[in-house]
Amino acid sequence: MRAEHLQLVDEIRQSISLLRRHLDWDNALARLDDLNHYAEDPNFWNDAEKAQTQMRERQQLEDSVEAVRRLETGLSDTIELIELAEEEDDAGVLADAEETLRELHADAMKRQVGTLLSGEADANDTYVEIHAGAGGTESQDWAEMLLRMYSRWANAHGYKVEEIGYNAGDEAGIRSATLVIKGPNAYGWLKTESGVHRLVRISPYDSSARRHTSFASVWIFPVVDDSIQIDINESDVRVDTYRSSGAGGQHVNTTDSAVRLTHVPTGIVVACQNERSQHKNRATAWAMLRSRLYEAELQKREEKAMADAASKTEIGWGHQIRSYVLQPYQLVKDLRTGVESTNPQAVLDGDLDTFMEASLAHRVNAEAEEKAAANA
Known part of the structure; x- marks a missing residue:
């Protein structure tokens, strides 16, 4: 043959x-x-x-x-x-x-x-939460690059993208941002993107043109619908309101319309500021909190099923999942699967399917191996 x-x-x-x-x-x-x-x-x-x-x-x-x-x-x-x-x-x-x-x-x-794409919540819409790491403007610019990368990936696949949180950086970029990506299997495709993403490049913000390493974290969690019951004790939640920042027009910054919820028992924090109405932001924030708690429950089940509890470290701040090197050479490498691309610009423009498919397959194989070991 x-x-x-x-x-x-x-x-x-x-x-x-x-x-x-x-x-x-x-x-x-x-x-x-x-x-x-x-x-x-x-x-x-x-x-x-x-x-x-x-x-x-x-x-x-x-x-x-x-x-x-x-x-x-x-x-x-x-x-x-x-x-x-x-x-x-x-x-x-x-x-x-x-x-x-x-x-x-x-x-x-x-x-x-x-x-x-056969997980419990894989068919759902998803939230994408991005946070800049330490490093000031360089890391904040990197966080905004990731925001653009996921937006372009979603648009290329016909998904609807809504920005529901935006915290601008000091000089450029973002400190944090939250998107809702809506469409079939949005969470299923994106769920393995949670983790720390590392960028190596010559910083455009460094007058000495030195090479910098920057980090940003990505958190993916599913939008839950009314068919999924998540009970939250309101006394466990601290509610803060504040003035919105970032894009949204002149009226968005004039009142304390933004809402931040802190679930005290778990330490989970969510925020929403995209609407002028505090009432609408509050409703969206509560929906996000329900989703985060649901995602946490999914993680607990996965940890219980997998002896090494790998899923817990995958979403931790200290665990890098992918490295993007722009200088001195061009390479994007997924540290979990070994999948590489020598075209970082295409990846940053949203060409992520190869990485997503490999990481999803890696997770399915790990689960199957764990089942086999448990049944042996």
Whole structure:
């Protein structure tokens, strides 16, 4: 087989392996057998609500299992056809087999991404919160570069971007900012971007043109809807109001319309200032607080499921997830997955999909390995 065929075959096999791990294959087959057995029970529909839930689960499992089996069978048949066509030097059959292989590859990649975006809140809209690190104007400019990067990524994918918090820097850039990114799977795509981002460059703010290293933190948490109940004791929350800063027109700074909420038991702080009305800012801030508490609960569940509790360190200020080097060479490197790009400008313009897909796959693989270890 040609090198290009071998590469496609290898990538399809890797996707099939990932799909099997994600399904927890043996347990999925056993569960499907159980559900089929339940459905044959004459009393199955006595509890209609339970029966409907189990039927939905059975259909989802059947679809997932059959999809993997179709990929496996299709790949095996196509490999045989390609080898036969090459052996007999049949260009027509070979062309058809190559097209089938490409179609299988596209299907495998699509299903692989689907497994990466199957978390509890992955389908939700998301908040993106950015904070400059120590370092004054240089770090504040870096934070604004990240704000622009995520806005451009969202716009390129057809998502709606709203700025709900903006704290301007001393001379340039931002001290902090908060976006809401709205669209299908917004949180699922962005959730692994939480962490510390490091920039190395010749600072335009240094008259001696020295190289500087700057840091900024990114926090991603899902927007929760009314179907998710988050109970908050109002006595646990400190409410502060203050004058807004940054973009928004002359009226935005004239009253104490901005609202900051501090959840005392957890130390979680959220703020909103994009509206002139304190009432609207307060409502948005409470929605953000509910989302932050929900995200914290998701993190607790993940830590409990993973023995090394890696997710906790991934969102800590001290944990760098990606390095962006502009001088003396050009390189963006994800420190978790090893994925690199030698085109930092494209990345800073929002070309993030390769990094996101790799980090999502890394998380799914880690979860699968942890499950396997627990069941061993």
